[in-house]
Structure formats: structure tokens, C-alpha cells
Amino acid sequence: MTGKAVRREVGMTGEITLRGRVLPIGGLKEKSMSAHRAGITHIIMPKDNEKDLEDIPKSVRQDLTFIPVSHLDEVLKEAL
Known part of the structure; x- marks a missing residue:
């Protein structure tokens, strides 16, 4: 879409609606x-899933940067 590649250390989970x-x-x-095992260091995730972060083992949480987002504009800003 922009011609820019997504940064290699960034992964995203979630679904985006037609309205973003x-x-x-x-x-x-x-x-x-799984992302941690694959070498991903930054995870873009839905803001509504912030409550689920406490379920992730502390050793994994320390190595990852979680970026909660609620709209596509935020995703593009973080990923590119």
C-alpha cells in the first residue's frame, strides 16, 4: 500500500474491520x-486484549514490547 516494508521485528495479531x-x-x-520463539520483539495487539497480558509468563513478557492499538492508523504508524 505504501511501498514500505514492515519492520522485521514486528508482528501483529488481530482482525481489522473495513472501517479500520x-x-x-x-x-x-x-x-x-510463538512470536517470542520466532524472534519477534514487538507485538502489535488489540487494545481490548490488554487484560490478557497478565496470562503471559513474565520471562516472555520481559523480552517483548506489546503495542496496544484500536485503529488501523495506529497499526501503520507502529509497523512502518
């Missing part, structure tokens, strides 16, 4: 742990 709203997801713990 980021919807909450399930399985944040499992997805975060």
Missing part, C-alpha cells in the same frame, strides 16, 4: 509465546 477498527482476539498467550 482493530478487533480483539483469543489466544494472545499462545501467539505471544
